[in-house]
Structures are given as C-alpha cells and as structure tokens.
Amino acid sequence: MSLEVGQTAPEFESKDQDGNPIKLSDFRGKKVVLYFYPKDNTPGCTAQACNLRDNYESLQKAGYVVLGISSDAEKSHKKFIEKFDLPFPLIADEDKSVHEKYGTWVEKNMYGRKYMGTARTTFIIDEKGVIEEIISKVKTKEHTNQIIK
Template sequence: MSTSEATARLSTGDRAPEFNLSDAAGNSVALADYRGQKVIVYFYPAASTPGCTKQACDFRDSLASLQASGYQVLGVSPDGVSKLEKFVANEELNFPLLSDEDHAVAEAYGAWGEKKNYGRVYEGLIRSTIVVDEEGTVSLAQYNVRATGHVAKLRRDLGLDPK
C-alpha cells in the first residue's frame, strides 16, 4: 500500500475491511466470525508497554458490561503471537488479541501512518478504535485515542454510560 492509502481513515458508514489474523493461541480469527454482532476493533502499538497495558486492562475490566450491551472486543497490534501470548497470560486478558505483524490490517483500517515522537517522524501504529456493526459497517471510528481513559470515553460515545 502506498502511504496515501495507508493513512486513509475509515468513517461512519464505510464497509469495515475483512481480515483474518492469528490470536495469542495461534488460532485464526476473522472479522466475518463476528457477523451479526457488534465488534470493537482497537489497534494498539505494542503489548506489555505501560499505555497499551492500561488500555488492555481497561477493556478486560469492562468486557462483561460491553458484552452485556452486545459488543465483542478484538485488540490488534504488530506484535508476534508469542509476545501476545505472554501479554494475555500476564494481564489475564479475556478477549482476543490479534497479530498483524505486516500491519496490513492496520493500514486497511487507517491505523498505520506517520507519527511524531520527540521531533522524530516515522511510520507506525496509530492508536485507534473502530466499532463495526452487525452487518460489517463502521458505526464509529476514532483515531489518535489516548490509552488512559479511552474505554470510559468509548462507553460514553456509544451511549453506554451517561455523559
């Protein structure tokens, strides 16, 4: 993909790109497996880093209430399966983490692109959350989200918690 394609972001009403990735146990997980359900697909830069751990644990701690509201959660990062396996075990995560080592899915979702850190410009994963409805259509797309407090904000944006 070219950089312009990689940075094309999804919007409400877009068709969510299909994917099939390996989870932390090496099982194949496809977006199509969740057809008929609402899915929160969140992209995070790296397992076992402070921000990504906070965000994953927030999803873990909110999973029962999200599922009660009809949402499933999938985390996607460029980490390999073995790193994801350790992250799931260490943090007792209760939802699938998917390995996107070539970042093709992140690119398709607009979650891979130019980043800046301490004046350095580079390409990398942009912390993003895409909510996909039962038919596979994007119902909410959020980019450059903050790790801390993101799940609470997402719950408010989805109308699950009062403002």
C-alpha cells in the same frame, strides 16, 4: 486509506495469540470493538487493555465483542494476555496488512525523529459489518466510557 463512519469495515484474516485464524466476518451478527494499539506491555497499551478487561462484562452486556490488534507477534500477545489476564483475543498483524486496510499504520514524529507506527484507533463495527464509530483520540484509562455512552 481513510475509513469513515457508514462504510463497510474491511475484511481481514490474521492469527490470534494462539495461532488460530481469525476473520472479521466470524463476528457478523455481533457488535465489534476493534482496537489498534502500538505495542504489548507498554504503559498506555497496558492501561487501555486493562480498562477493557476491567469493564469486559459491561461491554459484553452491551453486546460487544472485543478484539485487540497490534503488529506484535502471537508469542508477545500470549504473554501480554497471561500477564494481565485479558479475556479477549489479540490479533497479530506482523506484516501490517490489517493496519494498512484500516489506515492505522502511519508516520509518527517523536522528538523530531520520524518513524512508522500504529495510530491508536478504535473502530466500533455494527452487526452488519458497518463502521458505526471511529475513536481516534483514545483515553487509555477511560476507554470503555468512550465506547459505552
């Protein structure tokens, strides 16, 4: 599935790092930064999460709610949040159902080896649930600057 700017963001329900149910519709009326990342505690994903953490106040002032999502388990997310003091929830998508809806579970190729993995992608969703922007070339260390222009 290929999503485009102007489309309604697909609804989903999954669990956060504490096992609490979390739905996209819970955030209607707020702008959402929904960022898909490959794996907790890896260099690029840590840089991205820490950039969002370090600029979290600016993101909030601009009216954004930040939600991270990967195929890692709740327990892994909890450790990642605690280790790096992340102020936003991380969603566990172990069955990749949310990834499938957003088109972020893709075939990758590293050193000639093909495998399935997460395409690092950020969706900016407006207050009505419409996709405002899709950032597919994420600069992990400068990600906030790609969101707030």
